[in-house]
Every structure is written in C-alpha cells, then in structure tokens.
Amino acid sequence: MKQHLTVVNHPLVQHKLTLMRENSTSTAVFRQLLREISQLLAYEVTYELPMTTREIDTPLRKMDAPVLAGRKLALISILRAGNGLLDGMLELIPSARVGFVGLYRDEETLKPVQYYFKVPEQLSERLSIVVDPMLATGNSSAAAVDLVKQAGAKNIRFLCLLAAPEGVARMKEAHPDVPIVTASLDERLNDIGYILPGLGDAGDRMFGTK
Numbered sequence: 001m002k003q004h005l006t007v008v009n010h011p012l013v014q015h016k017l018t019l020m021r022e023n024s025t026s027t028a029v030f031r032q033l034l035r036e037i038s039q040l041l042a043y044e045v046t047y048e049l050p051m052t053t054r055e056i057d058t059p060l061r062k063m064d065a066p067v068l069a070g071r072k073l074a075l076i077s078i079l080r081a082g083n084g085l086l087d088g089m090l091e092l093i094p095s096a097r098v099g100f101v102g103l104y105r106d107e108e109t110l111k112p113v114q115y116y117f118k119v120p121e122q123l124s125e126r127l128s129i130v131v132d133p134m135l136a137t138g139n140s141s142a143a144a145v146d147l148v149k150q151a152g153a154k155n156i157r158f159l160c161l162l163a164a165p166e167g168v169a170r171m172k173e174a175h176p177d178v179p180i181v182t183a184s185l186d187e188r189l190n191d192i193g194y195i196l197p198g199l200g201d202a203g204d205r206m207f208g209t210k
C-alpha cells in the first residue's frame, strides 16, 4: 500500500456507517453492521497481498491458479473494541492468526500502559493488521503498533472504522511506515478525546455497556 491513509468510500461502507452513527441504532444492529462493514474494510486492507500460483485440476484441464503466498497473516485486536472488527474479518480470512493488545491509560501520566499482550509467532514473516474501530488521539494505536514492532512485525497495516485528523497525524509521526485504512476521516476530537461527529463510544455501543 503506497498511501498513508485510505478512506474507503464504497457506497455500502458509507451507508452502513451512517446507520452505525445514528444514536437510535440498537446494540444488536450496531454489532451486525460492524460485522458487515469489517468484511468490506478487510477486502480493502488486504489489497496487494503477495500471490503465487498452484497447479490445480479443474473438471476440464490443469491450470496454474492464483493463491495467497507466504505465512498466514496476523490480525491484532486492540482490546476491547478491536474485537468488534475482528469477528467479521475472521469470517473472511478464517486462517488468519490472531493477537491481542490490552492497554489502559494511566490517569497521572496519561500514557498508555500495557496489561495484556499475546501475538502469533514469526510476526516478522507475516503481514500484521492491527485493528481498532476508533483512531482518536492515536496514543493507544501508536503504542500498540510499537509493541507489535517490538515483537518483530515489519509489515503492518492499521484498520479502523473512524479516524480523527489528530490520530492520523499522531500515527504518521510515530509510524509513517504503517498505512491506515478507514471508512471515514471525521472532523476532529472534542475536549475529552471523542471523535466528532463520530458514533460515541464504540465499545459501549457494540457490547451494550451503557
């Protein structure tokens, strides 16, 4: 992927995103839409995967047919909201390996602190796709990508549903080598770090915790 930021303007993505933003959308519908949209975004973020060919027999003749090359890719979810994107992506890429990064914000230093980290082996030989629905300040996303790099990953992409310009700038500064794919570049952050116009707290909306 050459561009640092790709906004997926596909009509199905944009329509589903509008339904997700609406305050009146129920938890069940929000979750279903997230599953559907994550598959459309997965299609985009896996563009340009390395390919090879394998000889197969069709009912009529042999052919050299295209197949994915190399090690299975790694999907790495930033807990907890990342898991909402993960489920749909795994339906599309069932053999992907899966990792989790848990971070919380230290209220004194305001820095992200790791509380959980488990990723697949041989990350250096895989494409790693780090997923989190909301790229807001970018602090936890940048920290998660730091950890994934420390674990050996060299080829990383970041997938989110919504991005704020502040988060995109933070990621570009910290990880210019990590392309971002999103359904929307929203306007800005509010003073408590929520994306405007946004969709509220993605975790609360998908898990029904508020």
Ligand code: URA
Pocket: 081, 134, 136, 193, 194, 195, 196, 198, 199, 200, 201, 202, 203
């Ligand atoms: N996290 C969310 O869930 N929503 C935002 O708007 C920002 C961060």
